Amino acid sequence: MLAVLLTAVYYLPWLSGSGAGLSFNAIDLAEWVSLHPAARAETPALVTPMLLRILLIFIGAIAILSLRWMLFQLVTTGLVMLALVPPVGFSAITSADPNYRQQFVLALSAAGSLGSLTFFSRFYTAPPAAAAASIGLLGFLAAVLGLLRAYDIVRLSGYDLVVGPGGLLTAGLFLLLTVLVIVPVTLKKNGGVPLIA
Numbered sequence: 001m002l003a004v005l006l007t008a009v010y011y012l013p014w015l016s017g018s019g020a021g022l023s024f025n026a027i028d029l030a031e032w033v034s035l036h037p038a039a040r041a042e043t044p045a046l047v048t049p050m051l052l053r054i055l056l057i058f059i060g061a062i063a064i065l066s067l068r069w070m071l072f073q074l075v076t077t078g079l080v081m082l083a084l085v086p087p088v089g090f091s092a093i094t095s096a097d098p099n100y101r102q103q104f105v106l107a108l109s110a111a112g113s114l115g116s117l118t119f120f121s122r123f124y125t126a127p128p129a130a131a132a133a134s135i136g137l138l139g140f141l142a143a144v145l146g147l148l149r150a151y152d153i154v155r156l157s158g159y160d161l162v163v164g165p166g167g168l169l170t171a172g173l174f175l176l177l178t179v180l181v182i183v184p185v186t187l188k189k190n191g192g193v194p195l196i197a
Contacts, residue, residue: 003063013164026052033150034099051146057110058139064117065127077114081107129181136178143171
């Protein structure tokens with residue numbers, strides 16, 4: 001359920017302007033920012049679009065952890081890969097475009113990480129709390145840093161945009177996942193006694 005909600009808010013506007021053409025969801029924002037010279041001059045290069053795109057892998061991981069039906073897990077892995085794969089004319093060997101190479105590497109990373117998670121999910125009865133909390137925390141950090149860095153890059157172009165609900169809700173849901181995993185585990189370890197009295 002959380003993965004479906006995360007997917008929905010991921011595609012809501014992250015930055016919005018006065019015109020319809022100035023409303024960016026995370027994928028659009030990653031693509032737009034990747035064309036800006038400031039993003040290409042980052043160290044490491046194109047880290048801002050990577051932060052926005054890697055969230056799809058984290059959302060896929062949450063979906064795979066939450067439902068252990070193998071067909072669903074394989075379809076999820078395939079959909080995440082398709083969302084990250086570069087355009088049809090891309091060649092991993094001859095392309096000099098760092099943006100397309102990043103998309104290709106992220107698509108391969110999605111295949112490897114989500115495929116491994118699908119395989120190892122056969123060996124546990126409930127999702128490991130540490131894995132779910134780590135994904136939640138990494139997703140929160142990637143969403144916040146990606147949004148802040150993208151906002152700065154778009155402002156460099158002279159556009160007056162406001163932060164939309166997509167980025168805030170994405171970060172909030174990843175943080176909520178982390179809290180929902182950590183609090184029950186901590187309470188269980190403390191014998192049910194709340195940490196804050």
